[in-house]
Each structure stands twice: as structure tokens, then as C-alpha cells.
Amino acid sequence: MASEDKTDGDRLSRAAANIRPALEEAGSDKLLELFDYLLAKSIAGESPSEQQIASEAFLGESAAGNSSNPNVRVRIHRLRKLLAAECDADSGDCLEIPVGDYCLRLAERDDTKGLPWMGDLIARFRSADARSRKVTIGIAVGVALVATLIVAALLNRNVEPLSGTVMWQSFDRSGRPVTIVFGDYYMFAELDAGEGASEGASGGGPRLVWDRTVPTREDLTIYQILNPANADGTVDFNQQFVSAGTIQAISNLRKTLARLPSSRYANVNLVAASQMTPEMLRDTDIIFVGQFSGMPVLLKDPLLRASSLTLSPQLDSLSEADGTERYRSDGMSLTDERIGRRDYAYLAAMPGPAGNRILMFVGLGEAGLREAGELLGDVQQLQELASTADKIEDGFEGVYRVRTIGEVNVNATLILDRPLDTESVWDDSGEVPLYRPIDPDAANVRE
Known part of the structure; x- marks a missing residue:
């Protein structure tokens, strides 16, 4: 022994x-x-x-x-x-x-791995006489040729070059655990109209409210402090909601990851944006799916520092820094007399703070998010994003105009494709604006 x-x-x-x-x-x-x-x-x-x-x-x-x-x-x-x-x-x-x-x-290497009949064929060949060997050789050559053609056909049919696109290639080679972050939204409750209830609250029991100026329960506390007259009428019910487009995008992402060679080894975790931590951003690769309105600040802040686009306070449009172009969704201001006709999907890839990778599949509105969920696994569309050394190393962003008819997406057109400027995103905090959690001049943005 x-x-x-x-x-x-x-x-x-x-x-x-x-x-x-x-x-x-x-x-x-x-x-x-x-x-x-x-x-x-x-x-x-x-x-x-x-x-x-x-x-x-x-x-x-x-x-x-x-x-x-x-x-x-x-x-x-x-x-x-x-x-x-x-x-x-x-x-x-x-x-x-x-x-x-x-x-x-x-x-030990096994050259006949995946071909269990080959070992038996070899054994028979060694024990056969000379005439039988000629027949065996002919059979072996024929079977091997057929097997090669079948394997080639299967490879051409099933293996798509998804990992070769600029969006996925560096991510697929990373080898880190993966955290999928999905956008979610905090909701608080307004009590029945009456003494202490906030203005606009209706009768019939508590009413759940999403207010963009109150994105977390901590902001609700600040809101109550700044609005003492309404403090007793607003209650934290510890509620978060997720849009249908987000669920659909997560489903498409799951199927897409299964097509990447590295996915069989990856440790994948799914967390809500409200649960994302700095440790996740440091230790894992990140994939975000959701609307800009549901993106956590841990991702939104570095992304907007690297991009030349700015996001409107209403979270419904992206604009060039010089004001020459504006991409605005009309899916957030619809009435019974109008249907949505235009939205935007946004795709981005950038390095993380510790050499990891961050991918983002985002929509301005729900239609844009649904389209982003389709684009993330569409090889033909992703191949339109030209692969360059700058994009692979520093990251890039792409904007797609989405044409819609109500709740149905018609098509998507790539209208912007360029590298991000990520050189100092993680090392330079820049100028920190004055902290104003509640803007008293903000428009009513409740849903």
C-alpha cells in the first residue's frame, strides 16, 4: 500500500x-x-x-x-x-x-469518452483475424464519419456564439460568483382619511403608495419628520413590489446564462435591489435587470459617472450632457385616450471596483425593460454592438429605441453605441452634492 x-x-x-x-x-x-x-x-x-x-x-x-x-x-x-x-x-x-x-x-484521459461503443470495437478488432479486421476497419471508419457529421450538425445547431459578443465575453471568462440584482420598489401605507391622515388619502382602509421621493423606509422616517401633520397617516408596512417586466427579464436571463459555457460552474444568487450590499459589488459579478427607477444607488452612481448621459429627476428620460439629444419614454404619462408608442432599452457593461464585471439590462419604462430582457440573449442584436478593445476593458453603453403599440413591443433599433469612461469611477468620488432626501419643489410623482 x-x-x-x-x-x-x-x-x-x-x-x-x-x-x-x-x-x-x-x-x-x-x-x-x-x-x-x-x-x-x-x-x-x-x-x-x-x-x-x-x-x-x-x-x-x-x-x-x-x-x-x-x-x-x-x-x-x-x-x-x-x-x-x-x-x-x-x-x-x-x-x-x-x-x-x-x-x-x-x-486519466479517456479518448473514447462520450463514445462507449468505441472501446468494445477496439477489443473486437484486437481479437479478430486479418480478414475480419478489414471489415472492422471499414465499419469503424463509416461509424466514425457518421458520428463526426452528427456532432458537427449538433454543434452548428445548438451552440450560438453568445459568449463571443462584446456584452458577454469578458463576463463569461470571469470565473467569479454571480449576483443577479432586480429592481424593486418600496411602498408605504396611507391610512383612512381623517385626523392625521395625509392629504389625498381615501377611505376604505390603508392604501399602498409608491412615491419616488420616498424610496426606502428610512426616507419615510425623514418624510414624517418634515411633514409632521401627515406623520400619523403614513405607516411602514414593509412592502416592496416588482414589475411584470422585471420578472419576464429574469426568466429570459436564466435561459441566457444556461447557454454560457461557464454557467455550469457559476454560483448564482438572486437578490432585490433593496437588499444589495457593497460586499456583493466587491466580491461578485453583477447583472442588473430592471428600470432606472428601481436601480440601486450602488450601481446608478458609478454608471452615471462613467456615462455621458444624464437621467432626468422624473426617471423617464436620458439626455446627452450637452443637451443635444433626449431619449424620453412616453410610457409613464399615459391616459385613457393614449397608447404607448415609444420607449428605450439601455444596455451597459463595465468593470467593477475589484476587477469584477457589471452588466445592466435596463428600461426607462416597462416596454423598454421588456425589450432589454429580450436583447440580453439575442445574439444577432448583440453582434451589432461592435467589439473593440476599449469596450471590452472599460465597458460600453448602448441605447435602443423601442417602438410599441400599447403593451406590445414591435421592434427595437440601436441608436447609440459607445465606450464608457470608467477610468476614475471607483477611485474618485467627485463633488458630493448637498443631501436633500425630500425635494419640496418636486412634482407629484406618486403612482
Whole structure:
């Protein structure tokens, strides 16, 4: 038994020596440290935990009382992908990190993997006489040719170059956990009309209200302080709502992620915009789906700093900084005598604060959001966004004009496509405006 262990250890060492140049080319000292640490533990027959890896391989990255470390999981995922890629490209012994275990293991190459009939055919060929071998060779060539044609047809039919579009290519190569953030809206309750009730409240029980000037329960407290006469008539019911367009976009996003090669390994979490934290923005890749009115400030602030577009206070239009062009949705000011005819979908990709990626699929109105949900997986439309080095590295934005008939989208036309200016977004806070949570001069924007 000891001799077998030593043999396995020698094979691990040889396989590790073969793959180490590829790790060095990756240019990540952390990955090299992790690889060397796991190699030593695996040769010794040990399988360390996340906490051990964080404290022993990456000194100072383990938190007291914290049983998990996202940095360890991210690096394990990246190392697992690199080992798999090298195993496909090389011959001989391969190394792999088994799912659910943190150790290096020999993974023998199997050239007949996926073709279970090939091994049996080879065995029969070796035991056959010369005449039978000629027949076997003919059958093997014919079967192999048919199999090749079938596989080629399947690849051409099913594999779309989604990961090759400028929107998804850098995101697909990231290897980080993914957080899908969807826009949601805070609602408070107005009590029955009467003493202490706010002006405009109707009878028949509490009425849920969405007011853009009161986006959180903290703002409701400020609203009550600034409007003491109405304070007793407004109550926090801890209610949030999500639009139908947001749900539809999330469904389309789920199908789109399943088409990306990296999605089978990704750790994907779904959170509301009101639940997004700075830690998520730092540690994970972010995908936002929703309207601008539901975008959290953690995403809206850096996006608008990188963009040359400005968002109107009513959140229904985007304008060029010099005022030369305005993109305004008419889906927020409809009456019984009008139907919506125009909205805008906005797509953006930009680097995050820690080298991660942020994608945004946004609508000015509900029609624009529905269109953004369709665009996120539309290869033909996304290929219109020309891929350049600046866009891949610094990010870009695109605006689509959406033509609608009421609740039905007719078509979308790309009208703006350009890089973002993200050079100092995360390092320069800029001038901080005076904090005014409630604007007494703002128009009535309740829904």
C-alpha cells in the first residue's frame, strides 16, 4: 500500500510539473500558491477545508468565526477551470479538483469518452483475424464519419456564439460568483382619511403608495419628520413590489446564462435591489435587470459617472450632457385616450471596483425593460454592438429605441453605441452634492 501511495505521489508530481508552466503564464501568484498548497496536501493524502486554505495558503484572509471564504471558492473555481482546459489540450496524466473536495486528483484521459461503443470495437478488432479486421476497419471508419457529421450538425445547431459578443465575453471568462440584482420598489401605507391622515388619502382602509421621493423606509422616517401633520397617516408596512417586466427579464436571463459555457460552474444568487450590499459589488459579478427607477444607488452612481448621459429627476428620460439629444419614454404619462408608442432599452457593461464585471439590462419604462430582457440573449442584436478593445476593458453603453403599440413591443433599433469612461469611477468620488432626501419643489410623482 505504501508503494502504491508513493507511485501516486510521483505521478501527481510529474503531472504538476507539466501543468505548472500554464499556471505561470496565467500570471496569478495566488493561483500558484493555491496549486502548490493543494499539491503538497494531496501528496500527503489530506483534503483541507476552506478555512484551512484561507489561513494556511493565504495568510490573513480567514475571518474569525467565519466558516467560508468567498476568495477561496473563487480561486478554486478558476484553478479547476484552468486544469480542465489543460487536460483537454494535453496528453497523459491530468489533474483535476473534484467537485465538493479541495484536493488534486489524477484524472486519466479517456479518448473514447462520450463514445462507449468505441472501446468494445477496439477489443473486437484486437481479437479478430486479418480478414475480419478489414471489415472492422471499414465499419469503424463509416461509424466514425457518421458520428463526426452528427456532432458537427449538433454543434452548428445548438451552440450560438453568445459568449463571443462584446456584452458577454469578458463576463463569461470571469470565473467569479454571480449576483443577479432586480429592481424593486418600496411602498408605504396611507391610512383612512381623517385626523392625521395625509392629504389625498381615501377611505376604505390603508392604501399602498409608491412615491419616488420616498424610496426606502428610512426616507419615510425623514418624510414624517418634515411633514409632521401627515406623520400619523403614513405607516411602514414593509412592502416592496416588482414589475411584470422585471420578472419576464429574469426568466429570459436564466435561459441566457444556461447557454454560457461557464454557467455550469457559476454560483448564482438572486437578490432585490433593496437588499444589495457593497460586499456583493466587491466580491461578485453583477447583472442588473430592471428600470432606472428601481436601480440601486450602488450601481446608478458609478454608471452615471462613467456615462455621458444624464437621467432626468422624473426617471423617464436620458439626455446627452450637452443637451443635444433626449431619449424620453412616453410610457409613464399615459391616459385613457393614449397608447404607448415609444420607449428605450439601455444596455451597459463595465468593470467593477475589484476587477469584477457589471452588466445592466435596463428600461426607462416597462416596454423598454421588456425589450432589454429580450436583447440580453439575442445574439444577432448583440453582434451589432461592435467589439473593440476599449469596450471590452472599460465597458460600453448602448441605447435602443423601442417602438410599441400599447403593451406590445414591435421592434427595437440601436441608436447609440459607445465606450464608457470608467477610468476614475471607483477611485474618485467627485463633488458630493448637498443631501436633500425630500425635494419640496418636486412634482407629484406618486403612482
